[in-house]
Amino acid sequence: DTLDEVVDRGTLRCAVVLDFPPIGYWNDNNEPAGFDVEYCKDLANSLGVEVDLIPATWSERLPLIVTGRADVVIGSTSDSLERAQTVGFSIPYAVFVSQAIVNTDSGIETFEDMRGKKVAAGVGTVQEQWYEEYADDWGDDYRYQGYQSENEVFLAVEQGKVDAGMTGNIVAGPIAQRFDNIELGPVLPFTADYVSMAGPRKDVSWLNYLNLFIQQQVRTGRYEELWAQFVGSDAPDLTVGGVYY
C-alpha cells in the first residue's frame, strides 16, 4: 500500500495549493510556504522520509491522487460526498468559514446584496458548488465566473472585473488588508467548510495513518502552533458535536 511505498521510496509526494495565502503560497524567495506546506513536512518527518512538494491548482488536486502522481493532497480539500466517490478522505485537519471579499465600489454588505452582482470563485472549489445552488432561484441575477486559481479571483476583484470573490475566511482577511480596493465581505451562508487530506480511495491503511497523524498534530500542540504562526488567531475546533466520524 501507499504507506509502504512511501517508506520504500524515501520521499513523500505531497500536493499543495500555493495561491492560497496563508495556507499555501510562494514566499519572497519564491519557495513554497504556509500552513499546508508545514503539514506536508511534518507528515514526511513522521515517516522519516524526504518531502516532494507538488504545486497544484484547485482542479488538479484530485486527479493527482486518482492517477497516482501524488500520495496525499494537503490542499484545503473540502470533504464532499461527491468527491468521496473518487478519492478517500481523512478526518478534517482544518475548518474554514466561507467568506466573500468585495470590491470597495461594489456596495455589497450582505449575502443578499450579491444577487445580480458578478461573483467569482476558483473552478472546483466548494464555494463554487454551494453557490451554484442559488442558480435556479436567482435566474438572471446569478452571474458567476470561475477562475483557474484563487489568485485570479483576487486579481479579478481587485481590478473590478467582478464585484465579489468567494474564499475561505482565513484568506479573506490578509487579502482585504493588502489591497486598497478590496474589503471583507459578508460571511457566506454555507455550511462550515471542513477540509481533509485526500489519498487513494481504496487505501484504507494509508488513510488510517493520515487520521492518526492529524490526531497527533492536535495532541502535540503543533496544530495550534502552526495556526498561530500563519493565521494568527485561535485554532478552530475540529470536531462536530453529536456524531461520530
Added chain:
Amino acid sequence: MDYFSGLQLKDLGFLAEAAGRTLLISGVSIGIGSLVGLIFGWLLTVLGRTGRFLLNAVLDVFRSIPLLIQLVLFYNLFPIIGFSLGPFAAGTLVLTVYTVALVSNVTRSGLESVSPDLRRAARSLGLSYWQDMRHIVWPVGLRAVFPAWVGVALSVVKDSALVSVLGYVELLRASQTLITRTQEPLIILAIAGAFYFALSFPMARAASLYEKRWAQ
C-alpha cells in the same frame, strides 16, 4: 504577517531560470521530434498508398486536437496505464509527438519540392538512389524547407507555454507565480513577452532572409 511582496531583483533570476526551462523542454522536444519527423517525412514520400494513408492519419490526429487537451490527456493517461511521468517528461513527450507531426509534413513537402528533372539529372550521372538522396535530394529539399522548419521550431517554443498546465514551472508559469505574489501582472507579463519575442523574432527574421536568398 505579509504574504505578498513587491517585485525584487532576484525575481528576474527566477524568471531567467524558468526561461531556461522553457528552452530546455522545447529544445529537447524539437531535437528528438525533428529527427523522428525527418524519418517519417521521408517515409511519407516512399511508402505505398495504404502505408502513407495510415501514417498520415495517425500524425493528423495530433494536428487536430488542441495541444492543451493532448497534454492533460497524456499526463493523466500514463499513470493509468501503469507508469507515472512527471510534468517534464509528460510535457516533453507530448511536445515531441506534436513536433514529429509538424516536421514530417514539412519534410515531405521539402523532399517533394526537389524537381524530378533534378533527380533525373543526378541519376543520369550514375548516382545510385542513396547517393542521390544523400548528395542531392536531402541537401536541396531540406534547404528549401529550412525556413518552414524554423517556423515549426518557434511554434513549439511558444506552445511549450502550455506545459504550464501540468505544473511545470516554465516561463509563463513562473510569471504567474510571481503575479500571485506581487500582484503586478503588467510588468511581469511584459518581461515574459519580451523574452519570447527576443527569442522568436530574430530567428524568424533570419529564416525569412535565408528564404529570400534561397528563392533567387
Added chain:
Amino acid sequence: MDYNFHWQPVIGRLPDLLLASLDTLQVAALSIVLGIVIGLLLAILRMNARGRWTPLQWFAVAWIEIARNTPVLFQLFFFGFGLGAWGWHLSPFMIVLAGLSFNCAGYLAENFRGGFQSIPDTQYRAARSVGMSAGQTYYHIIIPQVLRKVWHPLTNQIVWAVLMSSLGMLVGYQELTGSAQYFASRTYRIFEYFAVVALIYYALVKLILMASRMLGWRLFRSEGGV
C-alpha cells in the same frame, strides 16, 4: 494501477458538451472574421511601407510581429490581467475573442501579403490597361485570385482558431474545454471528459476541412478546385 474508468457521467453530459462546442465555434468564427478584416488592413499598411515608415506602418508591423512571436497563451493573459491592470475589463469571452483575433490578424496579414505578392504584376497592369480603375481592378481581378491563393492557409488558420480557443479554459471562458473541466471538477474524472472532448475537437476539425474543401471546390472550379 487499478483505475476504473467512469464513462457514465460523461455520456450524461454529452448534450452539454455539444452545446459548449457551439461556443467554441462561435468564438473561433468571430475571431476569424475579425482576423480577416484586421489582417487585410495590416497587410495593406505593411505592403505600402516603401522607404520611409509612418507611425501607422510601425503600428502594423508591431502588431504582426508581436502576434507571431509570442505565445497565444501569453496574449490571452495579457488581454486578461494585463489590460485589467489598466482598468480595462474584458469578460472571459472578450478575452478569448480579443486574443484570438489579435493572433489571427497577425498571421493572416502575412498570408495576405504573400497572396498579394504572388499575383504577377501583369495581372494588375493588364486590368488597368483595359481602363479599369484601381478599385475595379482589386475587386474584379486581384481579390478573387488572392482569395484562391490564401484559401488553404486561411482554412488552417480557422482550424487553428478552433484548437486554440481551448485556452479559453485558462482564462475562465467556458467553451468546450472549459465546460469539460467545469463538469469534471465535480467528480474529478478529468481523463474521461477530456478524451471525449478530444474526439469532439477532431470531428469539428474534420468538418471544417470538409466544408472548406467543398466551398473551395465550388469557388475555384475554374482552376480545377483546391
Added chain:
Amino acid sequence: MIDITNLHKRFGPLHVLKGINLTVDKGEVLSVIGSSGSGKSTLLYCINGLESIQDGSIRVDDTEVHHPKTDLNRLRQKLGMVFQQWNSFPHLTALENVALAPRIVKGQSKSEASERASEQLNHVGLGDKLDSYPHALSGGQQQRLAIARALAMEPSLMLFDEATSALDPELVGEVLDTMRMLAREGMTMICVTHEMGFARDVSDRVAYFHQGIMEEIGPPEQLFNTPQSEHTRAFLSKVR
C-alpha cells in the same frame, strides 16, 4: 497618333529611357527590338500611363498622357495592350475575360458585352472556347484571348509586349498570324518582339533600342540589311 518627345524615365537611380523621340502614325505597324533590359517594355508602360515619366511628353491623339488632368482610365480604352505572360485572368472564363471590361468600364449591358465578346473571340479563332477557363487553354490560345480582350474595348492602337516569347515554338505561329491579321485590317500597332521574321515581314518600321536609347529606326529592309549602328549589327548577329 502617337507623339513622343524627349522622354526620360528613371527608376530611382536607374536611368531606363534616356530621351526618346518617336512618332507613330495612324495605321502604322512599328516593331521594337533590342536586348533584355534596354527599356522596351518600359516604353510601352509609359505610353499607357502605367508608369510615370520624369521628363518629356507623350501625346496620344493630342492628349497629353501624363498630364494630371488626363483621365487615364478613359485614355487606356484607346490603347489595347498584350503582355508576355500571365495576362488572361485565371478566375474567369474566356467569355468573361473579354466581356468584363466593356461591362464595368464602358457600362455595356451583360448581354451586349457577352455578344460582342463572343464576336471578338470568333475573330481570333476561339469561337469554340467561350466557356473554357484559361488553365484549359494552350499558351497560344491564352495570348489570342488576351488580344480579343484588348480588342473588345475597340482600341485605336495596340501595344504588344513580347506577346510570343513565352510560347512553345509551335504556338508562336498562331499568335503571329492573329497579329498579322490585325495589321492587315489597318490597326495601328507597336510590337516589342524577338521574332525577327515578324518584324521584317509585317512592320512598316523597326526601331532598335540599346540601353535606354533608340539607336536606330527605319524600314525593315534598311535596318536588317544595312544596319547603321555597330550595336545593331552586334545584336542582329546574335539573334541570327
Added chain:
Amino acid sequence: MIDITNLHKRFGPLHVLKGINLTVDKGEVLSVIGSSGSGKSTLLYCINGLESIQDGSIRVDDTEVHHPKTDLNRLRQKLGMVFQQWNSFPHLTALENVALAPRIVKGQSKSEASERASEQLNHVGLGDKLDSYPHALSGGQQQRLAIARALAMEPSLMLFDEATSALDPELVGEVLDTMRMLAREGMTMICVTHEMGFARDVSDRVAYFHQGIMEEIGPPEQLFNTPQSEHTRAFLSKVR
C-alpha cells in the same frame, strides 16, 4: 553504339512510344524533332534507363539497358544527359557540381576530381566561374555547366533534351556553340531540339517523331528539303 529495336513505352493506358527502330553509330550526331508530346524526351529517358520499357530492346555498346542484371549506374556513366531546365545542383558551386559525380560514383580523389572538373569548365568557357553558385549564373551558363558536368564522367554518348528551349534568345547561341564544339570533337550525340538551324547544320541525320512513331529519318538536306511524310511537312511549315 546504340541499337533500338521495336521499342514500346506506355504510361498506364497512354501509349507513348509505338515501336521505335533506330541505330546510332559511333561519332554520329542525330537530331530528333517533333511536336510536343510526341515522345522525344521519353525516348531519351528510356535509353538512359530512367524509364522502364514495355516491349523491344535498347542496347548500348552491346549492353541490354533494361536487362535486370545490367548495372544501370555503371551504364549511365557512359551516357551524359542534359535537360531543358533546372538541372544544375543549386546547393553546390559550379566546381562542386562537376566534381561530385566523378568523386562519389567513380571514386576519384577530391583533388583529382576538382582538377578535372576545372578542366571541363574551362572547356565549356566557364573557367572564371568555378566558385559561383548556379543562381549567380545566367541560363546559358547553367546549361554549359550541365554539359561540363556530364562530360566530366567521360561519357561516350551525349543526350540533349531541348537544352536551349528554356533560354532567352540571346543566350541560345552560346549553348549551341558548345554543342557544335562537341560535335566537331567527334562526340556521339542525340539532340532533341527545336532549333532547326542547329539540326540542319550540325546533325548527320535528323529524325522526325509524331505521336510516338518515328515518321521519318534521314540526312538533314533530305528531311528539310524533301520531306516524305505529310506530317513532317506540316510540322516544318509551322516551325518555319
